[in-house]
Amino acid sequence: MRKIGLIGGISWASTELYYRHLNKGVQKRIGTSCSAPILLESLNYCELSRLTTPEQWDHAKAILIESAQRLEAAGATALMIAANSMHKIAKEIAGAVSIPLLHIVDETGEKLKADGIKSAAVIGTQNVMTEPWFRQNLVRYGLTLAPYDAARAEAIDNIIYDELMQGKVTENSRRTMRTFITDIAKQDVQALVLASTELVMLVDPDANVLPVYDTTRIHVAAGVDWILGDAP
Structure with missing residues (x-):
């Protein structure tokens, strides 16, 4: 090995x-x-x-x-x-x-491309969601990315930094993320990219309304x- x-x-x-x-x-x-x-x-x-x-x-x-x-x-x-x-x-x-x-990002882009995904939404920390470097890297793999919601980005950022990075998982945040994902699923996207390595602590990639691509996994x-x- x-x-x-x-x-x-x-x-x-x-x-x-x-x-x-x-x-x-x-x-x-x-x-x-x-x-x-x-x-x-x-x-x-x-x-x-x-x-x-x-x-x-x-x-x-x-x-x-x-x-x-x-x-x-x-x-x-x-x-x-x-x-x-x-x-x-x-x-x-x-x-x-x-x-x-x-x-x-390259590993995630290759996986999305191999699965034939053409459109996706991204959730993660604010710098990942809002700055061009992450989104531009994914777009290279033939993806169209949904625009981010600023209020949602701030709320997710707070959950990641104030809770998950300290190892805290709360039911309130789990419900919040479930609501966000349900709202995202109403957009014209085929998949959701979990672009924070901690978000899997709250979101089950195998049990959601959209196919979830967990960057950590x-x-x-x-x-x-x-x-x-x-x-x-």
């Missing part, structure tokens, strides 16, 4: 999901006594939360590049970032190492493929 480097801490709740499901994915494929070879660096989220200015993003870029280089030096054969938002600077991080970076599957040598 190939060893993978996981940049985590963005948030710890998301990192826990990645660690658990990378191991479960390997076990499912080759046996329950097996574990995934993972090098994990969990960063201090205080330095990476709610970035808004170019200076803050430059600081984050330096932190993640250093993390990626440490993981490569420690023997990782590929990298994963356990957060959608930090893929805004994925190109720069990938350019600073000689091993591949498994990109969460798709990204983890790509990681398992890499570990087991099924990816080039």
Whole structure:
């Protein structure tokens, strides 16, 4: 098996999901006594939360590049970032190492394209929902994306940052997300993209009115493929 480097801490709740499901994915494929070879660096989220200015993003870029280089030096054969938002600077991080970076948006776009999805809505943190980098990456895979709702984006952002990133799951937020998804399903879209690695804590991808493409699940599957040598 190939060893993978996981940049985590963005948030710890998301990192826990990645660690658990990378191991479960390997076990499912080759046996329950097996574990995934993972090098994990969990960063201090205080330095990476709610970035808004170019200076803050430059600081984050330096932190993640250093993390990626440490993981490569420690023997990782590929990298994963356990957060959608930090893929805004994925190109720069990938350019600073000689091993591949498994990109969460590319993996999701490939899956949507393979399934013949032509239109989708995206929900996640505000920077993922509202900034062009995430949406433009998905559009490259032949998708038409529904416009975001600003009030909904703010409410989802608060749920992610104030609750899910602290490992809190409330019934009130679960109901809120169910209402949002029901409203989104009334739009002319074929699927919903869960573009926050924590949202799966509230939303069951297998039990919704729309087909749900969970970026965490798709990204983890790509990681398992890499570990087991099924990816080039």
